[in-house]
Amino acid sequence: MIESGFIESDERKQLRTAVAELAAGYGPDYVRQQVKAGQPLRELWAEAGRLGFIGVNIPEEYGGGGAGIYELSLVMEEFSAQSAGMLMMVVSPAIVGTIVSRFGTDEQKRRWLPGIADGSASIAFGITEPDAGSNSHRITTTARRDGGDWILNGRKVYISAVDEAAAVLVVGRTEDAKTGKLKPALFVVPTDTPGFEYVPIEMDLQIPDKQFSLFIDDVRLPGDALVGAEASEATGDGALLQLFAGLNPERIMGAASAVGMGRYALRRAAEYAKQRTVWKTPIGAHQGIAHPLAKNRIELELAKLMMQKAATLYDTGDDWGAAESANMAKYAAGEAAVSAVDNAVHTLGGNGLTAEYGLAPLLNASRIARVAPVSREMILNFVAQAGLGLPKSY
Structure with a gap:
């Protein structure tokens, strides 16, 4: 079977299903309780580590799955689609795991990668x-x-x-x-x-x-x-390349988080719009409700495709091609997530601000995708220079 960023293999589909089932088993109520208590999603993180989801991109010889950023972004997306996204997924396996795997010494790999892979010794x-x-x-x-x-x-x-x-x-x-x-x-x-x-x-x-x-x-x-190497006349920009080897996966994972968050909001909105009846008609039958949600689905799917393209380019070793695509994916996913959350809350009206539906916290959280790890304005600067050849504006 041909495998690409657009046609997922059976293995990737099975991974999606397994991750989604795990996250759904904890659910929004668990997340809300942990956040209220000021605690991380420790139990979910530990179980995901035991099942091999956290370290799916870490080399097999160090306890990982031996896959790539595509698979790791898939894990992040499915966690977020169940309202259980964790920023440490972006940091420990994606950024640090990638840098140590590519540039660390044998001793550094033996010391740190097994813990990153099973989640027992994450690195910020x-x-x-x-x-x-x-x-x-x-x-x-x-x-x-x-x-x-x-x-x-x-x-x-x-x-x-x-x-x-x-x-x-x-x-x-x-x-x-x-x-x-x-x-x-x-x-x-x-x-x-x-x-x-x-x-x-x-x-x-x-x-x-x-x-x-x-x-x-x-x-x-x-x-x-x-x-890795210390920057010097001998290494040139080698140390800078080591850093960006981790920042491209960071942007891909940020896009995955935003896409998943948008999917969660859209699912809750669609479920509500099908059930909520006013004047004998479900509100989802009205174009004023249906069209904004349909537009959000289009935007999320387009962002997801760019995310998959970026991950595919990165995993095949095209760091430069992945850089522009990763930034585009992060930009598109951030915009799509903010819009999806806003329209979902609007669809539910007052219910969109209640704890029961779990959408109100996303009004703030979705903005992370616009400002971190890089702002949308800096992404536009990068695309203008790298993609269009325009002079540097800063």
Whole structure:
């Protein structure tokens, strides 16, 4: 059977079904209870890890499924379609798992990948800084040599699920990087390392993954904490490529999360519109209700196709082709999700704001897809430059 991003194999269909059944077994009520208690979806995460869903993209020799970002994005989409999306899925297996698998030493792979694969030792990802904003080329977290060790100093903000992580993959730069351009160095920092502190950020988002600020003060790391190559004249942009090897999957997974969220909202709206009867007619029979929902389905399916294209390109080794597609997918999915959630709430009227239907929290959560991990404006900048050849605007 021909397999592509558009025709899913029986194995991928079976994976979808299995993930959806697992997530549905927990359901929106479980998610709501965990969020209300300020707890992550710990039981779902653990079971998903045991079943091999979290590490589906990790090499088999380290306990993973040996598949690709396509399969991992499929897992993320189906979790989100059951209102059980977890940001750590984007971070630990997609970003960190990819970077360590591609660029880590044999020892780093043996140490970290099995835990990433089964979910028992997830790793968070620290790139965003208070003053850098979207300009990741201005990262100020620095690392300097001290004998055979590294000394790391800096600040990070909006780092997901650090309280659930065994370590954080921190993006910094070496102190001898003289230019303003990012010359990254990537370090695995265990969360119990002296000098490493994380503080929760109070958020109004009703999602299971907490956000944290990181304070990195004279953190001493062994030489083997460096993942991949340090940027230098010899490596050129090699270290930058290591970073973007994880950021393209991040955008694909962000798209998967948004598509799944939109599917959940649309399903709840369609179910309600078929049952809710006013003047002897289900409200779904009225074009004022039906057409916006139909438009949302079209937009979500188109975003999903671009997501599948991006994942297919990435898994076949076309990093540059995947970059533009991944950004397009993330943009399209974010816009589609926001619209789907808005129309779903509008379809239910007052019921759309009740806890019973679970749509109101998505009004905030869906906006994540527009602003993180990269804003839609920065995506438009990238597409204008990379896809249209227009001059840089910033």
